[in-house]
Every structure is written in C-alpha cells, then in structure tokens.
Amino acid sequence: MKASVILAHPYKESFNHAVFNRVCGSLAECGVAVRSHDLYAEGFDPVLTGSELGREPSSDPLVRQYADEMMESDLLFFIHPNWWGQPPAMMKGYIDRIIRPPYAYDMPDDAPGGLPVTTMDGKYGIVYNTSNTAEERENNYFGDPLELIWKQCTFGFCGIEKFHRRMFRIVSDSTETERMQWLETVESDVVRIVSEAGKGRS
Numbered sequence: 001m002k003a004s005v006i007l008a009h010p011y012k013e014s015f016n017h018a019v020f021n022r023v024c025g026s027l028a029e030c031g032v033a034v035r036s037h038d039l040y041a042e043g044f045d046p047v048l049t050g051s052e053l054g055r056e057p058s059s060d061p062l063v064r065q066y067a068d069e070m071m072e073s074d075l076l077f078f079i080h081p082n083w084w085g086q087p088p089a090m091m092k093g094y095i096d097r098i099i100r101p102p103y104a105y106d107m108p109d110d111a112p113g114g115l116p117v118t119t120m121d122g123k124y125g126i127v128y129n130t131s132n133t134a135e136e137r138e139n140n141y142f143g144d145p146l147e148l149i150w151k152q153c154t155f156g157f158c159g160i161e162k163f164h165r166r167m168f169r170i171v172s173d174s175t176e177t178e179r180m181q182w183l184e185t186v187e188s189d190v191v192r193i194v195s196e197a198g199k200g201r202s
C-alpha cells in the first residue's frame, strides 16, 4: 500500500507539522510506503501556468513528481490550517497544478454536460485541518466550507468516495495535553484507515 502525504503550513513548530509527522510515522509503522511533502519547505510554486490549462503534462519536474506519486498512491493525505474558510494558497496551488487532467481526471472535448471522466476511483482521501473557530459557529455561520471543498469539489469530482476529515479546534485555546490527545487520535485514525483500505483491496 502507498500513501501520499501533503502538508501546507509555513511554520516548522506548528501543530500542523506535528500532525504531518504523526501521520507519516504511523503510516510507516503500518508498513505503508510513504511519499511525504512539506510544500513550503520544498519551495513548491503554487501558481498554475498558462501551459497547464489544457491536458498536457506540466514541464515543472516537481509537479510531475507529485502527480506521479498521487496517482500511484492508495491513500491521499492533506494537512493544512483553515485560512479564511479555505486552504492556504500553497495547498490551493497543489490542487490547481496536480489534481488536473489528464491524470487526476479527464475532461474530453465531448464530455457530456461538463462532467469529468474520473480516474481516481477507489483511492481514499483524508484531510486534517486546524482552526480557531468553535464547531457550532463553523457549521452554522460559516457553513464549514472546507468540508465542501474537499469532499465534493475535489475528491468527489475525481471519483474519490472514501473520505475522512477531522478538524482540530480551537488550537489557540488548546492545552498541551489536548494536543497530545489529538495526535493519538490521528494515530488511531491512520491504523483504522490502513486496515479498511487493506480490506478494500483484497
């Protein structure tokens, strides 16, 4: 089993980095081959170019590497904070430049009703987010936009139906003990997801 783990957070000491490290460590302990990328540390350029608007593969070697790894992976992990109800621009750039035709989905000229031909069916999409907003306000006032962005607009669009997302909140009010418990939750999620994905393959 293979996993791609993508992090977008600029500060090495962040809780997001702690989640990233725990995901990668837990996957390795489960015997999963892990390809992990800290987008800021690797200097990823999040801006989609004019030549990437169509179906031609990118000329950027890092984009091609990320895309190859995503397509080879059974489990796709994405870790980022809630910034204005959206992923940071760095993660948005990954979505724009990596999750595109013809590999992540296809959009032939004769596609009926603009519906994509999905190519990532069967993969498992997992998202960890952090925020400083109470759950009630996030859901009822803001409408939890990250749930829609990931579950439907991104994974669902590409044929990925197996989905797990968890939001850790409120980070600014959290104690060290709470954050340690959150990391334990990440570990048990990973063990469960690897087990589920393994059964799905047999």
Ligand SMILES: Cc1cc2nc3c(=O)[nH]c(=O)nc-3n(C[C@H](O)[C@H](O)[C@H](O)COP(=O)(O)O)c2cc1C
Residues within 6 Å of the ligand: 009, 014, 015, 016, 017, 081, 082, 083, 084, 085, 086, 129, 130, 131, 132, 133, 171, 172
């Ligand atoms: C540019 C920016 C925008 C933010 N927007 C939101 C927001 O819309 N909702 C929210 O709950 N927190 C927001 N935050 C707070 C971050 O989500 C919070 O600092 C982060 O999740 C904490 O995790 P960390 O310690 O790993 O950085 C924002 C922070 C920044 C820097």
